Amino acid sequence: MEFDLSIVLTAAGATASAALISGLIEVLKRATVSLGIAARLVDGYEATWAFILSGALAGYAYLATVAVPDPANAFGVLLAWLGIARLAMATHDVVTTRSLMTPGLTRAG
Numbered sequence: 001m002e003f004d005l006s007i008v009l010t011a012a013g014a015t016a017s018a019a020l021i022s023g024l025i026e027v028l029k030r031a032t033v034s035l036g037i038a039a040r041l042v043d044g045y046e047a048t049w050a051f052i053l054s055g056a057l058a059g060y061a062y063l064a065t066v067a068v069p070d071p072a073n074a075f076g077v078l079l080a081w082l083g084i085a086r087l088a089m090a091t092h093d094v095v096t097t098r099s100l101m102t103p104g105l106t107r108a109g
Contacts, residue, residue, distance in 0.1 A: 018087030
């Protein structure tokens with residue numbers, strides 16, 4: 001099976017990439033806390049890490065799939081980067097927030 005990095009720059013790829021990045025951030029956060037090393041680098045800076053990791057992923061996908069960079073494709077990658085970063089931040093927020101379905105949690109108001 002071959003993995004084509006250009007899938008990262010599509011809507012479906014952005015969704016999968018955002019979930020991957022959110023999961024990676026959580027793993028890094030838990031690993032640094034359990035190992036006692038530099039937890040301050042991750043904890044509280046999830047949005048920053050989502051922005052950095054999504055930029056790295058989108059940039060790598062762009063450079064790996066485009067033979068000759070041009071402004072139109074670069075703008076598309078910029079949009080993909082921002083979309084992936086925003087989805088990753090939203091995914092992290094949803095996953096780490098307690099659901100209203102949690103027993104004992106009541107809706108305010």
